[in-house]
Amino acid sequence: MKTLFNNYINTFKGLSSEVWWLALITLINRAGTMVIPFLSLYLTKDLNFTLAEVGWVMSAFGLGSVIGSWLGGKLTDRIGYYKVMVRSLLTTGFLFIGLQYLNTFSSFCLGIFVIMIVADMFRPAMFVALSAYSKPENKTRSVTLIRLAINLGFSAGPAVGGLIITTISYGGLFWVDGITCILATILLIKVLNPKKARTLDTVINKNPQSAYKDKAFWIFLASMTLFGIIFLQYFSTMPLYYKDIHSLSEFEIGLLLGLNGFFIFVLEMPLIKWLEHTKYTKPGLMIFGAILTVLSFLVLNMTSWVGVLIIGMLLMTIGEMIAFPFSNAFAMQRAKKGNQGEYMALYTISFSISHIFGHNAGLQLVDSYGFNTTWLIMGLLGLICIGLIFYLKLYLKANKDLA
Structure with missing residues (x-):
């Protein structure tokens, strides 16, 4: 111990x-x-x-x-x-x-x-x-x-x-x-x-590259906006799913959401330190984090067993722990190419846009089509997100760009 x-x-x-x-x-x-x-x-x-x-x-x-x-x-x-x-x-x-x-x-x-x-x-x-x-x-x-x-x-x-x-x-x-x-x-x-x-x-860059002309960074931002929309469902539509479909009380919902924070506090830093010393690239790790997050929605449609909620929360938490730190590190590394404030502003804006559309879109989908269809649509958005990050990885490799 x-x-x-x-x-x-x-x-x-x-x-x-x-x-x-x-x-x-x-x-x-x-x-x-x-x-x-x-x-x-x-x-x-x-x-x-x-x-x-x-x-x-x-x-x-x-x-x-x-x-x-x-x-x-x-x-x-x-x-x-x-x-x-x-x-x-x-x-x-x-x-x-x-x-x-x-x-x-x-x-x-x-x-x-x-x-x-x-x-x-x-x-x-x-x-x-x-x-x-x-x-x-x-x-x-x-x-x-x-x-x-x-x-x-x-x-x-x-x-x-x-x-x-x-x-x-x-x-x-x-x-x-x-x-x-x-x-x-x-x-x-x-x-x-x-x-x-x-x-x-x-970082002193005498000829800074504009973030607005950085194609790789725009691919990255599009993927992060989609990831944000998916992730935010855990703070809007998911609590409703816990209550309406699985009849959890507010206290039980609070415990389930608290599980997310507890695992992040205990596991994220050791996990990130270990992953930093592996051969995987930042885009590769972002793909893995996104895959786990997508699975956290899809498993909910597989069974009505209440324990699947914990499995879904754990998958999302691990996915979040991998995707967010490495995407943030990628953005900071990329920012060295130009005006750092401009790069980091666009990175934070991608999640602000997710907030504008994510909550509302999820609630509208649940209202019109129900939870199961909503989780499938979120899974589809997740696959597009994964595809974009994979394209980003290929694009960087083709251009011999390590940032």
Whole structure:
């Protein structure tokens, strides 16, 4: 047991202190975004919005995320990741506090749209910072550490958020969200001053390639958008499937979803460290992750046995653990060819687009054709995703492109 624990701890060795600070800042920030899981409840119960209006609010949320990611990439290339991160975090804090005072449908749509523009400017800047503070051989594990922080934040946030709603009110969520963003900004200024921090991978490209002209990267982005649409079903249509078809309670659904976070926390870092030392390429590993994720949907149609839900969740979790870190590392490696902010902005935008279409498309399919057909369609989208990544692998090989 002690040897197993030591081996687990060793998987975190070699990462720079700046990467650990970035992970802590991300943990504080993501734990603070506890408004988001309760947004639909707040809008329907406190503001009496209709479900149709909530749908438009979520569309404004997704559109703001797309614009914010694009703008964050542009600003990162112009003024640097540090300034973008500080200004985005600090402004987001004050905007979250102010959001509670918007009570009409139009004003709330505008408010959440503006917040997401400012908040998601942080993401491409953070990825560029992560690239700068990581040694080339540690980039995938650095991304994995940030993912652990995000998962811990998302796990703790809703639990604390529910407690705040019960003891204070929904208004308390907005205050806590805002204050945690401001605290994360203070920590960022204290520990990641670029004049003092160690930059381990400085990339100077005198003739940067535009990400918009990088065919391989566009193939990659298309595959990631499809993967995002499939993956997001686990946070919209899948809980409905658990409840409506298998009659699971909210508590049981929570345990099943919590299984995902637990396995990521325990297994992802050792798994990534082991895979990094194999002969497989990043596109090859992305294909394997996508295959497992597709299988997680298809097994659900094979039997009505309730245990298949655990099998499906495990397949999806392992697929996610492989696909996301290596796709992120691929994007950071590819970004060295040009303006890093531009590349990382497009990478984050691909998932913002998945949010805009994924939830709505899944729910519409379930409503029109039922769960079994929806899982088959998701499997078909997954096969297209796998095909695109395979084409990407062949394209890179044909052009002798290792990035």
